[in-house]
Amino acid sequence: MHLHDGRVAFNGDDIFHDLDLTLPANSFTCLLGPSGVGKSTLLRYLAGLVDGDANGDITCSDAKPLSGRVAYMAQQDLLLPWRTVRQNVLLGAVLRNQRPDLDRADALIGDVGLSDAAHLRPAELSGGMKQRAALARTLMEDRPVVLMDEPFSALDPLNRMRLQDLAARVLRGKTVLLVTHDPLEALRIGDRVHVLRGAPATLADAIIPDGKIPRDVTDPDILRHQAELLRQLGATPAELNRAEGAL
Template identity: 75%
Template sequence: MRHACVEFNSTRLFHNLSLDLGAGSFTCLLGPSGVGKSTLLRFLAGLVGHDAASGTVTCSDGKALNDRVAYMAQQDLLLPWRSVRENVVLGAVLRGEKPDLARADHLIAEVGLQKARHMRPAELSGGMKQRAALARTLMEDRPVVLMDEPFSALDPLNRMRIQDLAARVLHGKTVLLVTHDPLEALRVGHKVMVLQGSPATLSDAVIPDGHIPRDITDPVILRHQAELLQQLGALSSQGDRSDLEEASQ
């Protein structure tokens, strides 16, 4: 991504922002709420209108990115009248393709929803809906995957299990994952970056050692977590002070 500029309601989120995603690797993005993390994903996915944005997104092989992206939003976006299985194969149906039901059932089982595959979203918990949305994203099998807090609604044990699944199933794909959890970013990310400021800028990448998913008890990982928390805490404090100063004026 080069020279990205995005503006909404006269507020400039990005100005001349550039980002490189390493092919076949996980990049994790942290940052305070409202800084533009979700907008960055939407920009890469081509979902921000040209009237609000400018800049370029290119691939090193020269091919267009548009039809090579799977995008998982914060909301599960499941169609309420379709079962879990029907939602998982929705992409193929919308493209007029014959769904691979065997692969869909395999992914549904992988995310722990085998017994719920014929249930509709109203019958599912929030965590189950998010797992169904993850299975739908994995079903697309695209080389580039954009994920917006994909594990946020899961309890800690399921969260780690699904992180393991994502690291395994998405191995070799180019992934950008937005999260609010520094430890999650360090567990599954080949590199971790912080989006900060207004207009937003990107920090230098933290590149942890070791293979993903990493051991969260590793002292080096915990040290990186403390560094990221300190950085995010400092950003939050600065934001709070700015809000107070603005209110006082």
């Protein structure tokens, strides 16, 4: 998928303009950037959900339209409060009047560690459990293009790593764009990693880590790439030294 000359503006102020982004087919692209730079806006733009003044060309390598082929996971879980976890995971099929795949839904609910909570409603869940339910619902959609906005942000470190592994496995063969604030997360599961920065925002050239996904974050090459990403994000030499010392 390729975005050419993408532009989004709110109240006459450009969030980004003349933006080009290529998402190679069958690969995981991760997007980093400071808060407020426009990462979520870019995801919503690609999903056809942006509210502002927007234009640009989006083309797919198979020459088919993007509409109807995107699964989008927002930062907010967006679970329907009157539906159980299982019912929320099945929501897409219900809205499309399709016969839901109950076995697949239950398998994904188990994969995200919510089998014992499948009958609960969102008010009975923790923030991390809600995010896991939203992830299962996104994976359930089985779309060729998947856009995910900080899908693991509410999770503890161990569950975060486990669900990174799950997403990398289930989404293999999809075209994925994942927004994160964590350079090591991006380097662990991303085939390509971009930094969005500036105002209007621009994209830095992609960093392409070596090795099979999910990668070992203690690998020296991964740590070298992490330092480069932190520099692109504006870290000072002193901050880089503190980051290295924390590992």
